Amino acid sequence: MTSASTWERIERQKLRQRERRTRHDRPGSRPDPSRPAGTDMLPQIKHIVIVMMENHSFDNYLGTLGRGEGFPLGDDGTPDAENPDSAGTMIRAYHAGSTVQEHGAPCQSWSASHTQWAGGKMNGFVTSTEQASPEGDKTAAMSYWTGQDLPFYHGLARTFPLADHWFSSCLGPTFPNRRFLLAGTANGLMDDLPFNLLDRPRAGTIMDMLTRHEISWVNYRPAGCDQSDFRRYVRYRRRRTRHHLSSLGRPMRKTSDVFKRDLQFTSAIYPLGMAGYMAHVRSIERFFADADSGSLPSFCIVDPDFRSFSEENPQDIRKGESFAAEVISRVMHGPAWADTLLIWTYDEHGGYYDHVAPPAAVPPDDVPGRSLVAHPSPLRSLLKVLFPGYVRHAEQLVAGPGAYDTYGFRVPAVIVSPYARPDCVLSDIFDHTSVLKLIEEKWNLPALTRRDAAATSPLGALDLTAPPAFLTPPELPAPALAWGTW
Numbered sequence: 001m002t003s004a005s006t007w008e009r010i011e012r013q014k015l016r017q018r019e020r021r022t023r024h025d026r027p028g029s030r031p032d033p034s035r036p037a038g039t040d041m042l043p044q045i046k047h048i049v050i051v052m053m054e055n056h057s058f059d060n061y062l063g064t065l066g067r068g069e070g071f072p073l074g075d076d077g078t079p080d081a082e083n084p085d086s087a088g089t090m091i092r093a094y095h096a097g098s099t100v101q102e103h104g105a106p107c108q109s110w111s112a113s114h115t116q117w118a119g120g121k122m123n124g125f126v127t128s129t130e131q132a133s134p135e136g137d138k139t140a141a142m143s144y145w146t147g148q149d150l151p152f153y154h155g156l157a158r159t160f161p162l163a164d165h166w167f168s169s170c171l172g173p174t175f176p177n178r179r180f181l182l183a184g185t186a187n188g189l190m191d192d193l194p195f196n197l198l199d200r201p202r203a204g205t206i207m208d209m210l211t212r213h214e215i216s217w218v219n220y221r222p223a224g225c226d227q228s229d230f231r232r233y234v235r236y237r238r239r240r241t242r243h244h245l246s247s248l249g250r251p252m253r254k255t256s257d258v259f260k261r262d263l264q265f266t267s268a269i270y271p272l273g274m275a276g277y278m279a280h281v282r283s284i285e286r287f288f289a290d291a292d293s294g295s296l297p298s299f300c301i302v303d304p305d306f307r308s309f310s311e312e313n314p315q316d317i318r319k320g321e322s323f324a325a326e327v328i329s330r331v332m333h334g335p336a337w338a339d340t341l342l343i344w345t346y347d348e349h350g351g352y353y354d355h356v357a358p359p360a361a362v363p364p365d366d367v368p369g370r371s372l373v374a375h376p377s378p379l380r381s382l383l384k385v386l387f388p389g390y391v392r393h394a395e396q397l398v399a400g401p402g403a404y405d406t407y408g409f410r411v412p413a414v415i416v417s418p419y420a421r422p423d424c425v426l427s428d429i430f431d432h433t434s435v436l437k438l439i440e441e442k443w444n445l446p447a448l449t450r451r452d453a454a455a456t457s458p459l460g461a462l463d464l465t466a467p468p469a470f471l472t473p474p475e476l477p478a479p480a481l482a483w484g485t486w
Contacts, residue, residue: 028447
């Protein structure tokens with residue numbers, strides 16, 4: 001069997017070839033131009049871990065935390081927030097009666113997100129649900145959960161630095177936002193449809209940059225522990241191809257839902273070849289083993305099972321909390337904890353209400369929003385003849401302005417590290433490219449796009465000049481469901 005180091009060598013050769021073709025397109029400079037790229041600027045931090053769950057706004061999960069900018073409260077002490085339905089009736093924010101979410105409601109498509117934002121008025125959450133899911137619960141977007149429902153998450157956010165103005169990167173769904181995490185741009189992606197996932201950003205991804213400088217990285221993902229890495233790769237490719245083809249035969253709304261839940265791991269949202277997969281994609285079982293042995297890579301993304309544990313509707317949010325709690329606990333109690341920084345956050349808001357209007361953002365590049373299915377293209381011309389309903393619904397999903405000049409909605413974000421500042425709430429404006437900025441400041445790497453060049457890293461959450469305040473891991477509340485008991 002070919003070793004991981006051999007696959008890494010093959011991958012670096014391909015990246016050097018691609019770099020020679022695209023070097024003139026790189027927009028950024030290094031944090032310290034006097035030192036070479038790849039220089040370790042933060043030796044206290046040896047491991048950066050990203051746990052990005054799915055589809056919840058700050059208010060939806062942490063609005064009742066009592067820390068940071070949560071819900072405004074009325075005289076009765078309950079959240080004072082409301083949105084009108086299409087008839088003008090005001091729907092007030094309410095505590096959800098179950099941790100099991102509505103199916104298909106609310107909605108976070110590009111079109112729905114722009115309706116919810118409403119130019120900053122933040123009053124389109126109920127009406128967007130009515131439009132996207134006429135048979136669903138129109139009030140679902142105004143529901144929220146509390147510390148009774150999510151005790152581990154609330155305990156985590158009360159203990160470690162809370163970023164209460166961490167925004168998703170664009171007013172759109174999962175795939176565009178996770179692309180920002182990887183490359184500082186969605187590269188024009190506006191939806192979660194399979195036909196729009198075949199392109200690469202001209203400046204590449206942060207994974208390309210790490211590989212080029214021989215900095216270890218892994219995307220841990222759910223996978224059968226009884227399979228070899230090669231068999232997992234073949235299975236991944238088969239599933240990806242099958243979804244590209246079979247999606248055409250399904251009703252459009254169901255197509256988007258099914259394919260999105262079949263997202264297998266984050267780094268696949270830009271094409272990842274065989275060499276990249278074999279060198280850098282590992283199972284969740286491998287993550288637990290690496291955390292327990294102190295052998296985590298320099299950078300990693302830890303993905304949940306997107307079908308059952310990501311917290312997207314209609315899942316039970318307690319199952320996702322149990323997964324994230326297990327990941328965070330393994331890191332905190334592993335040998336590498338002393339020099340680790342972990343960020344827990346969400347890719348986007350899932351259509352759930354938040355009261356803070358997203359501010360203007362630096363456009364990442366000059367690539368406009370586009371869709372091979374919804375906008376003029378040879379593929380659209382063919383599909384319009386063969387599957388006109390598919391094309392019509394694709395057009396509905398991406399209706400609205402095609403710019404990336406506004407952040408998406410606020411999402412929960414907590415910075416977990418032994419160096420974390422106690423009693424810290426960071427109210428700087430962050431987005432997913434703040435992770436890129438953190439990596440760039442750690443290893444003196446050039447910015448990939450204008451967005452991450454302008455981003456603020458969350459290093460303000462740490463005190464690297466004093467003995468680490470959380471070197472002994474604090475005791476956190478247990479999740480509502482224990483890992484493995486569902």
